[in-house]
Amino acid sequence: MKTKHLSVKxxxxxxxxxxxxxxxxxxxxxxxVENIDKYVFNVIGQIFLNLIFMxxxxxxFVSIVLGVVGVGDPKLLGGIGLKTITFFLTTTAIAIIIGxxxxxxxxPGSGKSELLKSDDVSSYKQTLxxxxxxxxxxxxxxxxxxxxxxxxxxPLQAMxxxxxxxxxxxxxxxxxxxxxxxxxxxxxxxxxxxxNEVLMYIVTMIMSVFAPIGTFGLVAHAFTGAGFGAIxxxxxxxxxxxxxxxIHFFVVYGAAIKFIAKSSPLKFFKEFIPAITLGFSASSxxxxxxxxxxxxxxxxxxxxxxSFVQPLGATINMDGTxxxxxxxxxxxxxxxxxxxxxxxxxxxxxxAVVASIGTAGVPGVGLIMLAMVLNAVGLDPAxxxxxxxxxxxxxxxxxSVNITGxxxxxxxxxxxEDKKLATINSKN
Ligand code: ASP
Numbered sequence: 097m098k099t100k101h102l103s104v105k106x107x108x109x110x111x112x113x114x115x116x117x118x119x120x121x122x123x124x125x126x127x128x129v130e131n132i133d134k135y136v137f138n139v140i141g142q143i144f145l146n147l148i149f150m151x152x153x154x155x156x157f158v159s160i161v162l163g164v165v166g167v168g169d170p171k172l173l174g175g176i177g178l179k180t181i182t183f184f185l186t187t188t189a190i191a192i193i194i195g196x197x198x199x200x201x202x203x204p205g206s207g208k209s210e211l212l213k214s215d216d217v218s219s220y221k222q223t224l225x226x227x228x229x230x231x232x233x234x235x236x237x238x239x240x241x242x243x244x245x246x247x248x249x250x251p252l253q254a255m256x257x258x259x260x261x262x263x264x265x266x267x268x269x270x271x272x273x274x275x276x277x278x279x280x281x282x283x284x285x286x287x288x289x290x291x292n293e294v295l296m297y298i299v300t301m302i303m304s305v306f307a308p309i310g311t312f313g314l315v316a317h318a319f320t321g322a323g324f325g326a327i328x329x330x331x332x333x334x335x336x337x338x339x340x341x342x343i344h345f346f347v348v349y350g351a352a353i354k355f356i357a358k359s360s361p362l363k364f365f366k367e368f369i370p371a372i373t374l375g376f377s378a379s380s381x382x383x384x385x386x387x388x389x390x391x392x393x394x395x396x397x398x399x400x401x402x403s404f405v406q407p408l409g410a411t412i413n414m415d416g417t418x419x420x421x422x423x424x425x426x427x428x429x430x431x432x433x434x435x436x437x438x439x440x441x442x443x444x445x446x447x448a449v450v451a452s453i454g455t456a457g458v459p460g461v462g463l464i465m466l467a468m469v470l471n472a473v474g475l476d477p478a479x480x481x482x483x484x485x486x487x488x489x490x491x492x493x494x495x496s497v498n499i500t501g502x503x504x505x506x507x508x509x510x511x512x513e514d515k516k517l518a519t520i521n522s523k524n
Contacts, residue, residue: 156407162403172513212431
């Protein structure tokens with residue numbers, strides 16, 4: 097993949113998609129616009145997305161097994177796991193604190209209590225009622241269930257249902273098995289290595305042929321249906337989420353890359369553009385994985401680390417989502433005329449960190465998980481209906497932040513483990 101040319105093409109496609117989609121949005125009543133959106137933009141976008149999704153399960157499985165085998169030492173792997181999870185939890189907590197602070201200072205919800213009476217709230221109440229009767233709604237999973245669900249009873253079912261955490265667990269076991277069996281498992285190791293080569297070739301091919309047109313389709317479709325009308329009324333909320341995302345993206349990740357990884361943040365952001373734009377257009381951390389792994393590989397992040405840290409991050413590390421949840425909670429408290437106590441704000445931080453772990457890397461789940469945060473501090477989850485209309489646009493932006501956090505972590509851990517891994521590899 098000639099990253100430079102491809103990145104330029106994707107960015108052009110993105111800008112065109114935003115421009116044309118926004119123009120189409122103004123004429124959304126016209127049948128012509130409706131048909132072009134449905135049969136052209138959406139079809140192109142969904143085909144591209146399916147092509148990428150087609151690779152997610154095999155890429156995640158194969159790369160994690162190879163990552164574990166590459167580290168070669170289960171103890172070292174444990175250390176890397178601990179560092180990774182510490183980084184994830186810390187950055188997510190920082191993210192939500194940025195969101196809460198900005199929303200508390202800028203008061204997006206003051207004087208907007210009339211929003212609570214809108215139809216959006218009552219219709220979201222009905223959605224919630226339906227969800228509450230469904231057993232496995234993501235916001236309803238209890239801690240013990242979440243823990244039990246980490247371990248797949250049937251790995252094939254885990255793959256068929258794209259249950260990322262279970263696939264990760266299974267892959268770690270297979271990886272450790274290959275290490276322990278040693279020479280006798282060489283054939284499997286080689287087979288997976290070659291499978292990985294083939295998968296990466298397909299990722300590169302799909303990206304270089306379809307990414308620009310696919311990105312255009314996805315973005316044009318999203319902007320044709322965008323709730324621009326709602327943005328006017330919720331402008332301040334929208335702006336604060338974007339501002340918090342930008343601060344977290346440039347300042348927190350920028351500083352972490354510069355001071356912890358001792359690398360150039362500019363170079364990092366530039367090389368990560370294909371993944372950032374795909375995250376933006378697909379609104380899915382999971383779908384972006386094959387491409388974000390390719391990008392970090394080009395940056396020189398150790399494959400053993402990237403292939404372990406990024407899939408885990410795409411599943412449990414959602415800084416952008418946590419920002420939205422922090423701002424949304426304060427916003428909803430303000431329109432409800434409720435002042436949250438310091439204790440309640442701490443609860444919001446803790447619950448949002450947990451919620452972001454439980455948020456699947458697919459479009460819109462962050463908003464569903466927001467119900468859990470609101471419930472924890474006694475706010476009405478039906479108020480989510482108010483921000484529903486503009487969430488798609490924010491979802492696009494926060495997904496880009498989510499995956500950038502995973503890649504930044506991979507770079508940092510790769511740098512910090514460089515020497516240990518080199519020693520192990522030289523022994524092998
Ligand atoms: N779409 C987000 C992601 O995939 C999750 C969310 O916030 O809804 O990362």
